[in-house]
Amino acid sequence: MGILDFLIEIYYEIGTYAPIIQVAVASIIFSVIITISMFIYLSVIRYKHQKNINKKNQIRPQIEKLFKDILFGDTIYHEDEIYTEYTKIVGKLSARKIKLAIDVLLELKFNSPEKSRRYQSIVDALRFETYLEKKLDFSRGSTKMKTLQKLQQLDLKSLDSKVLNYAYSKNKELRREARYSHLQLSENDPYRFLDEIKGDLTYWDEINLLKFLKIHNEKNELSNLGKWINYSDNNSLTVFLIKAAGLFEQFDTKEVVYKKTKSNVTSIRTEAYRSLGKLKAAEYESKLIERFFSEKEECQLAIVRSIGLMNTGNAVSFLKKAYLEAKTIALKKEIALVSFTYKSNYNLFEDLKATQDGFDRTIFNHIETQLIKFK
Amino acid sequence: MFGEDFFEYFIFFYSTSLIASYLMLAIFSMITIIRYKNYNSNLDDETLYNSDIAPGISVVAPAYNEEKTIITNVHSLLTLEYPLFEVVIVNDGSKDTTLEKLIKEFDLVEVPYAYIERIKTQPVKKILKSTNPLYDKLTVVDKENGGTKADASNAGINASVFPYFLCTDVDCILARNTLLKMIKPILINKKKVIAVGATLRMVNSCEVKDGEIVRVKPPKDFIPRFQELEYIRAYLLSKMGWSLINCVPNVSGGLGLFDKDIAVRAGGYDGKSHAEDMDLITRMVSYMINNRQKYKIEYIPLSCCWTEGPPDVNILSRQRTRWAAGLLQLFVVHRKILFNPKYKKMGLIVFPYAFIFEFLAPLIELGGLISILYLIFFGKINWDLAALVFLYSYCFAVMISILVVIWDNITFKYYQKFSEVLKLIMVAFLEPFIYHPLIVFFGIRGYFKFLSSKELAWGTMTRKGVETS
Numbered sequence: 001m002g003i004l005d006f007l008i009e010i011y012y013e014i015g016t017y018a019p020i021i022q023v024a025v026a027s028i029i030f031s032v033i034i035t036i037s038m039f040i041y042l043s044v045i046r047y048k049h050q051k052n053i054n055k056k057n058q059i060r061p062q063i064e065k066l067f068k069d070i071l072f073g074d075t076i077y078h079e080d081e082i083y084t085e086y087t088k089i090v091g092k093l094s095a096r097k098i099k100l101a102i103d104v105l106l107e108l109k110f111n112s113p114e115k116s117r118r119y120q121s122i123v124d125a126l127r128f129e130t131y132l133e134k135k136l137d138f139s140r141g142s143t144k145m146k147t148l149q150k151l152q153q154l155d156l157k158s159l160d161s162k163v164l165n166y167a168y169s170k171n172k173e174l175r176r177e178a179r180y181s182h183l184q185l186s187e188n189d190p191y192r193f194l195d196e197i198k199g200d201l202t203y204w205d206e207i208n209l210l211k212f213l214k215i216h217n218e219k220n221e222l223s224n225l226g227k228w229i230n231y232s233d234n235n236s237l238t239v240f241l242i243k244a245a246g247l248f249e250q251f252d253t254k255e256v257v258y259k260k261t262k263s264n265v266t267s268i269r270t271e272a273y274r275s276l277g278k279l280k281a282a283e284y285e286s287k288l289i290e291r292f293f294s295e296k297e298e299c300q301l302a303i304v305r306s307i308g309l310m311n312t313g314n315a316v317s318f319l320k321k322a323y324l325e326a327k328t329i330a331l332k333k334e335i336a337l338v339s340f341t342y343k344s345n346y347n348l349f350e351d352l353k354a355t356q357d358g359f360d361r362t363i364f365n366h367i368e369t370q371l372i373k374f375k
Numbered sequence: 376m377f378g379e380d381f382f383e384y385f386i387f388f389y390s391t392s393l394i395a396s397y398l399m400l401a402i403f404s405m406i407t408i409i410r411y412k413n414y415n416s417n418l419d420d421e422t423l424y425n426s427d428i429a430p431g432i433s434v435v436a437p438a439y440n441e442e443k444t445i446i447t448n449v450h451s452l453l454t455l456e457y458p459l460f461e462v463v464i465v466n467d468g469s470k471d472t473t474l475e476k477l478i479k480e481f482d483l484v485e486v487p488y489a490y491i492e493r494i495k496t497q498p499v500k501k502i503l504k505s506t507n508p509l510y511d512k513l514t515v516v517d518k519e520n521g522g523t524k525a526d527a528s529n530a531g532i533n534a535s536v537f538p539y540f541l542c543t544d545v546d547c548i549l550a551r552n553t554l555l556k557m558i559k560p561i562l563i564n565k566k567k568v569i570a571v572g573a574t575l576r577m578v579n580s581c582e583v584k585d586g587e588i589v590r591v592k593p594p595k596d597f598i599p600r601f602q603e604l605e606y607i608r609a610y611l612l613s614k615m616g617w618s619l620i621n622c623v624p625n626v627s628g629g630l631g632l633f634d635k636d637i638a639v640r641a642g643g644y645d646g647k648s649h650a651e652d653m654d655l656i657t658r659m660v661s662y663m664i665n666n667r668q669k670y671k672i673e674y675i676p677l678s679c680c681w682t683e684g685p686p687d688v689n690i691l692s693r694q695r696t697r698w699a700a701g702l703l704q705l706f707v708v709h710r711k712i713l714f715n716p717k718y719k720k721m722g723l724i725v726f727p728y729a730f731i732f733e734f735l736a737p738l739i740e741l742g743g744l745i746s747i748l749y750l751i752f753f754g755k756i757n758w759d760l761a762a763l764v765f766l767y768s769y770c771f772a773v774m775i776s777i778l779v780v781i782w783d784n785i786t787f788k789y790y791q792k793f794s795e796v797l798k799l800i801m802v803a804f805l806e807p808f809i810y811h812p813l814i815v816f817f818g819i820r821g822y823f824k825f826l827s828s829k830e831l832a833w834g835t836m837t838r839k840g841v842e843t844s
Contacts, residue, residue: 020387021760024767027394031770038777039800045784046793110421142413149418173414203562207426247427329491365487371504372486373511374431374461374536 056100062089063104071108071116082125098131106153123154136162141171148174148181160185167193176205183212190216194228200236210244217248226253229260239271246275254281261291269295270302277306285310289318293325301334308338316344323352332360336367337375386743387764393732394771400616401778407619408611408676408782420555423562424458430562431459431537432554432632437527438464438545439520442471444683446480448545451586453512457554461512463535464545467527468497468520477515482507488514494529494643497521502534524628525644525651532635532643541632546683548578548588549630553679557632560673568671569634569659572626574610576789577603578681588681591789593798598691599684600802601810604776607799611782612775614674617725623672624725625653630680637662637670645708649825650701653729657709660721676786692817699821702734737818769807776803 014025066085070077077085083093090097105122123129135147136159144166151159163185166178179193186192201209216222225245232238242260245253257279260272276284288303295303304322307315319342323335339348353364367375423429434452438445445464452462466474477483488502496518503515516534521527528542539558543549550556553573561568579594594600610627617623626633628651638655641662648654656672663670685691706713706726713730715722750756780799783789790796802810 020383021763023387023391024763028763028766028770031774035770035774035777038774038781042777042781042784042796043793045781046788046796049788050793145414146416149416153418200565202565203430204559207422207428207562210426210428211422243428329489333489359489362487363489366489369486369488369504371484371506371511372488 059089060100060104063101064108067101067104067108067122068112070122071118072112072114076118077121077125079121079125082122086126093126095131095134098126098128101126102128102131102150102154106150109153119154123156128154129156129158132156133159133162136166141169141174145171145174145177148177152181152184155185157185157187160187176208180208180212183209184215191223191228194232194237194241197234197237199234201240206240206243209240210247213244213248222248222250224252225250226256229253230256235265235268239267242268242271242275246271246278249279251279254279254284257281258284258287261288266296266298270298273299273302273306275306277302277309280310282310282312285312285315289315292318292322297328297331300331304331304334304338308342311341311343313342313344316342316346316348319348320352329359329363333363333367333375336363340367382742382746386739389739390768393736394768396728396732397612397771397775400612401775403616403619404612404676404782407615407674408786411676412786415559419559420456420552423555423559424456426458429458430539430558431461432457432558433531433535433537433540433635434460434462434543434554435528435531435535435540436462436464436543436545436547437467437524437531438469438473439467439524439527440469440471440473441545442469442473442476444546445473445476447583447586448548449477449481449513451548452543453510454551454586455549455554456551457558459537460554461514461536463514463516463531465516465518465527465531465534467518467524467530474515474517478503481505481510481513481515483513483515488534490516490534493533493639496526496530496533496646499530499534521646523644523646523648523651525648525654526646528628528651529643529646532638535635538635539632540635540638541630542628543630543680544628544682547575547629548583548586548681550677550679551587553630554632556675556677556679560671560675561632561634564671564673566669566671567634567637567663568673569637569663570623570626570656570672571632572610572614572623572672572674573630573677573679575606575627575629575680575682576678577606577684579684579686581681590791591678591681593790593795594684596686597802597805597809598687600798601806602684602691604780604799604802604806605810607783608776608779610674611676611786612779615676615782618672618674620720620724621671622720622724622728623656623674624729625650625656626672626674628652629682633659648701648704648708649697650705653701653705654708657705657712657721661709661712661718664718664721676782678783678787678789688813691813692820695814695817696821696824699737699818700825701821702729703822703825706730706734737815737822740815741819772807773803776800776806 014022063086066089069075070082086101087093090100101122105119109119132147132150136144139147148163148166151163160182163178163181166174167182169175169178182193183190213222225241229238229241229245232241238260242257245257254276257272257275258281260268261276263269263272273288276288285307288306292300292303304319307319319335319339323332323339326332326335336349336352339352342348349364349368353361356364366372434455436452449462449464464477466477482505483503484506485501486504490499490502497520499516499518501517503517505511505513514534516530518527518530532540539561541554541557557571557573560571576591577594577599578588579596579599580592581588582590582592594603614623631652633655637659641655641658643655644651645654645658660670660672685694709726712718712722713726747756747761777800780796780803784796
């Protein structure tokens with residue numbers, strides 16, 4: 001009797017058993033088959049992983065040495081020389097070997113203490129662009145997203161039009177990454193998507209947008225954010241742009257930021273008050289003081305912080321009054337903190353401290369203790 | 376006759392439901408893990424690390440009689456990679472030299488600290504800061520012993536300054552990028568994420584240098600190795616799976632990142648609870664539901680925390696007895712949530728699942744054992760059927776364990792060698808015979824101790840300490 005006949009016989013025999021037994025047997029067979037398959041799969045992935053690691057350990061140091069020589073050495077390599085030297089190490093160029101070259105180059109670009117102007121020669125010689133373009137064309141969403149990140153890291157502006165294709169993708173992660181990439185890589189209209197942001201920004205959006213604005217700012221190419229602050233109907237974006245204007249000290253935006261202190265939206269007003277301080281907009285100090293007593297607490301905190309940053313020396317009596325009328329610990333603490341560094345002939349901090357006792361006195365002691373880093 | 380049939384069918388239905396739920400969780404966790412792998416990269420860490428606007432995080436770690444590990448682990452916490460964070464260590468009235476060691480190592484002095492008791496705790500004696508600028512992120516809160524980790528954690532939350540806090544144990548070693556990885560679900564979600572968890576593993580046989588894990592190895596001793604597999608299963612399969620449908624039952628006390636405002640409004644940890652982690656999540660979720668606010672609890676599939684697992688049965692017994700008592704206490708304290716539609720998923724999925732498949736499981740297993748003994752005694756047992764039913768659950772348990780080992784290897788290959796992975800797989804075959812019966816026994820003992828109101832210790836565990844090179 002063959003195995004097949006045996007199995008058929010068992011199959012029919014089990015069919016005569018109670019349902020419980022049938023389910024149990026089926027489940028046991030299922031579990032055993034899956035367990036064996038998974039074990040084989042695990043062995044394969046571990047084997048492949050080990051093989052890759054061994055190979056990388058073998059050739060990666062050689063690639064690093066070559067790239068360091070190209071980037072930081074005295075010899076100037078031509079593209080065909082780079083290609084020849086690289087293929088001498090890795091053999092025939094394939095997608096995996098280009099990926100390895102990109103990883104090594106990025107490692108050197110971001111982690112090496114030395115900086116070079118020759119990154120592009122490696123990019124061109126090993127045809128990174130063609131490789132990344134193919135990745136963008138023929139891979140799934142998540143790989144496309146990671147490819148876009150590589151474009152950002154390599155600062156490959158030539159693929160900007162490709163990036164734009166994904167800026168309206170249905171895949172929201174890919175769409176978001178494409179828009180970030182466009183902001184960094186586009187030379188014509190990097191800010192076009194600022195007008196198209198719908199809904200609230202997440203904290204992550206803010207962090208990324210700020211990162212790319214910072215790149216423009218470092219190259220002195222950052223546009224004046226005032227026009228978007230002025231016209232954007234997206235409250236969340238407006239808050240972010242006001243924050244960015246403050247962080248990048250775009251002094252030209254003072255007026256439009258001040259206008260936003262009259263907004264009906266508390267978060268916009270709060271950010272505007274805060275940014276005026278960073279923009280050293282001392283000309284609006286008296287206006288902020290006027291508004292203080294009719295504002296919500298988060299706005300009051302922002303006003304006090306701004307007045308501290310303006311540090312004109314003219315707000316001593318305001319700070320004193322604000323402290324004496326403050327009802328929450330957070331506000332008292334903020335005013336005490338500002339008064340500690342406030343430049344004036346009159347020592348407001350000591351004056352206020354002298355009149356306090358109990359926990360309020362501890363707030364002053366806390367603030368003047370240098371050992372406490374985060375007040 | 377009817378009684379025996381009913382019990383057989385009940386057990387079969389119960390175990391089949393459990394198996395079905397595990398299969399469902401396996402699919403859910405696969406989706407979340409693949410999604411996480413696809414849409415997260417190390418570039419995100421770099422972006423966040425270099426950001427000027429990253430939100431601050433307070434790392435809160437309570438310590439009670441931790442003199443053996445405290446110094447290494449505080450050094451480890453201070454070297455976390457994140458642009459804005461502080462470390463708050465709470466000495467909960469230790470009877471050993473924990474505080475003295477901290478003072479000496481980190482040059483601590485008492486400071487006038489504006490400590491606000493937003494959550495009620497046992498009195499704080501003093502707050503200390505370092506005179507060495509290298510340790511300016513460190514704050515040590517010295518308080519009277521509150522009897523539970525929860526009370527100490529609350530004091531740490533009160534002393535913390537940032538909007539998010541990461542709760543951990545001082546015997547834990549965190550991966551350097553823990554904060555970068557764990558804050559991301561909070562930053563990327565439009566819905567309010569009130570808590571984030573990540574996987575814990577055993578530090579027992581790992582190589583540690585300067586408070587950092589340099590080589591992950593499976594524990595040599597069997598008890599912690601069983602626990603390693605159990606943890607990976609609990610985190611990668613169960614919690615990752617539940618996170619897909621926003622039904623995470625708890626974020627571990629060993630490693631959890633929380634929204635401070637919500638945690639404080641929910642009343643913080645319950646100082647009397649012995650399952651303070653599940654209790655906190657329960658109260659935070661209740662707060663959100665009662666205030667009609669949308670929320671999410673997220674898990675990431677990365678192992679970010681290595682903790683010293685109980686090295687022997689005695690210490691395991693203490694730990695598990697406390698956890699079981701805590702579970703029963705949770706159902707007593709929050710009984711109004713169970714099967715209550717007002718609490719939505721918490722009342723209709725999370726609590727019922729925990730009640731039926733976690734709380735009742737040891738009792739049902741005990742019932743099964745008694746009935747087998749009864750049948751054996753009266754010669755009524757059908758050995759073929761008994762063997763079949765045993766194989767049914769055994770094969771499934773092994774399959775699930777191997778599945779999570781694969782998940783673990785897909786997420787990140789923590790073990791360097793395949794032989795180390797095999798060591799973990801080996802315990803999957805032994806677990807139902809050795810480890811599981813112990814866990815069932817300690818569970819029942821925990822329920823008994825809770826019901827007989829016997830006092831349970833702080834969660835103290837005799838530490839061997841980690842060997843550092």
